[in-house]
Amino acid sequence: MQISRDEAAQALADIRDARGRVNQLHGYSDAAPFLILWGLIWLVANSTTQFAPDAANMTWLAGIIAGSVLTVVLATAQARQRGSRDISRHNEASQMGARLGMTQGVVLVFFIGLMAIVWPFDARQFNALISLFWSCAYMAAGIWIGMRLFWIGAITTAAILFGYFSLEQYYALWMGLAGGGSLIAGGLWLRRV
Numbered sequence: 001m002q003i004s005r006d007e008a009a010q011a012l013a014d015i016r017d018a019r020g021r022v023n024q025l026h027g028y029s030d031a032a033p034f035l036i037l038w039g040l041i042w043l044v045a046n047s048t049t050q051f052a053p054d055a056a057n058m059t060w061l062a063g064i065i066a067g068s069v070l071t072v073v074l075a076t077a078q079a080r081q082r083g084s085r086d087i088s089r090h091n092e093a094s095q096m097g098a099r100l101g102m103t104q105g106v107v108l109v110f111f112i113g114l115m116a117i118v119w120p121f122d123a124r125q126f127n128a129l130i131s132l133f134w135s136c137a138y139m140a141a142g143i144w145i146g147m148r149l150f151w152i153g154a155i156t157t158a159a160i161l162f163g164y165f166s167l168e169q170y171y172a173l174w175m176g177l178a179g180g181g182s183l184i185a186g187g188l189w190l191r192r193v
Contacts, residue, residue, distance in 0.1 A: 027145035027146055027149070028145070028146055028148060028149065028190040028191075029190065029191065030078050031141070031145060031149055031187070031190055032187040032188070032190040032191040033074050033187065034071060034074060034187070035138075035152065035183045035184070035186050035187030035190065036183070036184050036187035036188065037067055037070055037071065037074070037187075038067055038134070038180075038183055039179075039180045039181065039182070039183030039184035039185075039186075039187060040180065040184060041063040041064070041066070041067045041180070042131070042175060042176060042179050042180030042183060043176045043177070043180030043181065043184070044059065044063060044176070044180075045059045045060045045063045045176070046127070046172045046173065046174075046175040046176030046177075046179065046180060047172070047173065047176040047177075048060075049123070049127075049172035049175075049176075050170065050172035050173040050176065051173075056123075056172075068104055071104070072104075111130065111133075114129075124164065124168070124171050124172075127171070127172070127175060128160055128164045128171075131156075131160045131175060131179055132157060132160055132161075135153045135154075135156035135157040135160060135179075136153060136157060137153070138150075138152055138153030138156065139153030139154055139157065140153075141153075148186075148189065148190060149186075149190070152182065152183070152186030152189070152190075155182050155186075156179055156182045156183060156186075159174070159175075159178040159179055159182055160175065160179055162174075162178075163175055163178060163179070
C-alpha cells in the first residue's frame, strides 16, 4: 500500500497532535493533587481564621509546612513514576524534588522581600496578596500546561478579588469556601479529564 506525501504529512501531524494532547492530560493529572492539597489547606486555615482567630497563625503555619512537605513528596513521586516509564529519566525524581524545594525557597524569599518593602499589612491584605500570587501562578502554569488550569486560576483570582472588595467581615470564610473550594473543585475536575 502506497501513501502519498500529503497523507504521510497528515499522519505525522495527527501523531504530533495526539502526543500534545497526551502531554496536556498528564499535566492536568499531575496538577490535580496539588490543587486539592492546597485547596484543603486554604479551606481549613481560612475557616480557622474566621471562626477561631487566636488559632489562625498556628493553623496557617502548620498548613504551610505540611503542604510544602507534601508538595515535595508528591512532585518526587510523580517524577519517579514518570522515570519508571522512561529509564532515561532515572535522575529526574531527585532533581525534581531539589528543584521544587529551591523554587519554594525562591518564593519564600520573594514574600519576605515583598513584606519588607510594603509592610505594614493587615491580615486581610496579607491573605489576599499571597492568595493572588498563587492563583495567578496557576493561571501562568495553565498557559503552558493547558487552559483548564488557567481557568481554575482565573476563577480563583476573581473569587479572591470579589471577597476582598465585597465581603470584608466574612473575607476569611469566603476565602476558605470560595478560594479553597475552587482549587479543590478544579483539582477534582482535572483528575476526571
